[in-house]
Amino acid sequence: MIDHMTLHVRDVERSIAFYTAALAPLGYVVKTHHESTLGFGVDDGTPHSDFYVSPLDEGAANSVPNNAANDAANGTAEQPHGQSSQQPYAPTHIAFLAPDRAAVQALYDAALAAGGHDNGTPGPRPYHAGYYAAFVLDPDGNNIEAVVDWSHDAGFAVPIKTAQ
Template structure:
């Protein structure tokens, strides 16, 4: 089981603003900021971290669980409004019952929201 993930970002303030807006529909909030790090999560537990001022290497893919298909759509819309780039509109995915959406963050990381509940 994964405890948390972290991403290096070039522009900390730009990425902080992006993730605050993009993750809000998934009930993620900013939990803590410590010396150029920001931890987002649910229920007071930071599980998704960004670290600023670093040159990013190859873009990564991270999938975050959504509670519903509606949350997937809300995430996609919020991420695009926050400056993300569409990388896959909300819709069914190849795995049984998976419904997801993909956006690229300001550094090109592929961030997905996915719901595994049947329609």
């Protein structure tokens, strides 16, 4: 069971504004503040946050992809096993549980209005029977998903077509 996670972002103020708006349809609010890191969680009367947004350190924010062509272009000495001395920023995928299809749509709409980019309109997905989700890219390119908990509600069952 995961207690919480932290997403490191390039522009923390921009991302806090984005997530404040995008997660509001799921009942998320800012609950904790630790220096430049903010914790979001469901407004349940407790101080527990399960999703944090924190600034990416400057070295990582400005790093280049780990490959020989970029190392040569940037004059970076090659490390053992082809490792660059800098690590690239790698976008992350995060799925937020939605209580129903309307909340999936609401998160999708709010995220787009807050500056996100469409990465999959709300609808059924072929992953599993009843999987209903939407995908939006946040300002850093992280893939944010809202998904109905299809495993607990047979009412959302969607038949899956299999290759024959």
